Amino acid sequence: MIKDNQKYFNRLHVLVDALVVAGCYSLTWFIRFKTTLGLMLFGHPGEYLPPSQYFVVLLALVPGYLLLYFAFNLYTSKRVQGRRLEFGNIVKANTIGLFLLVMILYFNKQMDFARSVIITFYFINIVVESLVRNLIRVGLRKIRKKGFNLRHILLVGYSRAAEEYIDRIKSNPQWGYVVRGILDDNVERGTMYKGVKVIGRIDNLLVILPENKLDEIAITLGLDEYSKLERIVGLCEKSGVHTKFIPDYNNIIPTKPYTEDLLGLPVVNIRHVPLTNTFNMMVKRAMDLAGSILAIIVFSPVMLFTIIAIKMTSPGPLVFTQERVGLHNKNFHMYKFRSMEVQKPNEEKGCWTVQNDPRVTKVGRVIRKLSIDELPQLFNVLKGDMSLVGPRPERPFFVEKFREEIPRYMVKHQVRPGMTGWAQIHGYRGNTSIRKRIEYDLYYIENWTVGLDIKILFLTIFRGFVNKNAY
Template sequence: MIKDNERFFYRLHVVIDAFVIAFSYLFACFLQLGFFIEKDIGRLTTEEYLLPLFFVVPGLLLLYYAFNLYTSKRVQGRRLEIGNIVKANSLMLLIFLSVLMLRHMDDFSRQLVFLFYGIDTVLEVVVRFLIRRALVNIRKKGMNLKRILLVGYSRAAEEYIDRINANPQWGYVVRGILDDNIERGTMYKGVKVIGRIDNLLVILPQNHLDEIAITLGLNEYYKLERIVGLCEKSGVHTKFIPDYNNIIPTKPYTEDLLGLPVINIRHVPLSNTFNMMVKRTMDVCGSLLCIVLFSPVMLLMAALIKLTSPGPLIFKQERVGLHNRPFKMYKFRSMEVQTEREEQKGWTVKNDPRVTGIGRFMRKTSIDELPQLFNVLKGDMSLVGPRPERPQFVEKFREEIPRYMVKHQVRPGMTGWAQINGYRGDTSIRKRIEYDLYYIENWTVGLDFKILFLTCFKGFINKNAY
């Protein structure tokens, strides 16, 4: 029954989207051209402006399908859905403009095309929000629920139940757990162990389930083939929730090696050549712009350092960067000149006597970091990324903190996700690595811009910068 409802819902959703697209285009025409006032617009007729509608509607519907906008909304995040709407509409915008250019349709209003793009994007987001709210209200009334059976009691089973309980809007109801090692009647947060795995032979033919989730512990994976075989014969939708979260991180990905599935332990978007080129272009353009903008400040600091403290203007310190390669990181000198052994004693602490008067101001405002713009220009660093550490600390932390060395799979940055969340200076290195790993696994151009924007408010002046 629920599968029939889903098919009906997806078809209805396509029809709604078609109306939204058509309305957006016609409304853009009305706002830009005043269709209902003039018969012909410039050198083009009303019919010539309406003609693209017959290609735009099916074209956008295909793009929405290609960008997974007609998959289940139960666990698809709103931000991901909005991002896919923007991507699909942006691609249609490029196609629309390209066709106009290739056909030399110079009289066709480009403003109308952009207006349609904006109206449709906003309306699609609003309509999907309303649909989500409607589905949540329906599920609260006990309708459109998915009944799930878990096969195997493990950490994966407990975590799955935790997430379902925390997100009632998904509309999942766990009917019970089957397990060979846990006593029948054992309860976890309202979900009971109702029998052994062999009970599947009785339960599946009754066809009262919408999904089976295989949540076996690692030591029971030898049962997988038989359980999957039983589930496939019954026709019940089956999914596998692996019990290796403590081994494999949140975003592994699978690639096909001539028919052999290979699981990559960690998804690093910046290992993609195109993504690397985009980020490097941003770094070069951004560093050049910042060097020009901040040159008066850097010249002033250089003069003040020379006037207040003997020694070099720039302090060079070895740090570990991309692929564990060492490089010299530049900073304005903010301390009295020290020997190399004194430098390696540890981090700067509050009221550190080694810091000069002007150095204390530069550190508090992060002005001492500005010479790193030249590191970015050289390619040693990026504008955004995990902060680099000195070699002795890298050796220390690689033994103490799991997955610490993963941060060296990307270029180190002048600012980062950890820094704008307050983890800089003398703060928890473990929490800092958690934020760095999140950045590495979830990198996007948008996230970089967000970090750069927030750095203006949270990154320059920080209570933990001594």
């Protein structure tokens, strides 16, 4: 049974991490001071500190890093935690550890302590820690394929949530989950879904739970049976078995709902929007101001060349303004370099640009393909109409159309629209699926962090500027 062995595995994992941190630090010291490679890369260290002054740091370094690993959830189950998420948490923990170590050395006036040791340890520890954890992951998966280290689960309630849960378990056998069956009062015993059978009624819990052969109970009741929820939870908790609740309304509640405590009353907000927090808004606005000013300076030669090219090849204004819907459903005028022949407003109001569109000028085709026509929006960012990163804004005509056709479409207007976004770096630009675009926009809105914005800006360089869907 997993519950008998998990605590020992976690303790062993902590011990392994302690050895990794100590080993990587020792290896770094050895490379720096005892090898030709260290001297070639970093030169002579000048005044040597005795080894004892380097290794006494381990007394704080090892427990400090273990605490950081706990803080970044690196000791949670590896069954459903992805490799990229784990690697990201390793990098975050080590980065904070690096800054703390530098600060401690600075305030203790350890000026002769070789900074090259700290920096080299940072990179070596990330690589080795990631390698060790991936080896553990591979080892666990091999063990599970042989029938060991499995987590046995019973589902209570046959519903859409139960089917979706089984779907995910069946498509990810490496998680090591085994669904032993389903209990339900309304579905006939023996009913099967993808090899999982309805084995009885919910009252059978009274017999099954005392046998203590389960690792988890997953409550997957249908919406019309939630009156039974309190009794089922009471039975499960009395037995001591780990219990989780999988709601049958995931099409309404997002994957990360925001829960708040109202004097002991739990309140679930339908959608968690981090950017409604004042501090988060101030941080993002500061990034927008600094980033847009820097980008205007960097791209000013490109913008000047574009202005000259438009002026010489096509009569009409240099900058095209178009009404778009922004934050809180308020309209604003978005700027773009003009890439089309001048049209009457009613002609372009409700039309998408299509491939080989005759309205696009020769210069326009180039600047649209390279997204240069979007650069004037940096001034929209300065004004506060837009952000560097966010959902792309649409024209009022399309907003009115999509709000009726696409569920949750209007949620995107809870944040400032952006020059680039999570949907755009995944290829959803121009004449692509609006529904998929909204899925990516909602993910961004609910999962916003400074790091995610930086990641999107970085990936825009490789995926966002040149776009096959920009006609």
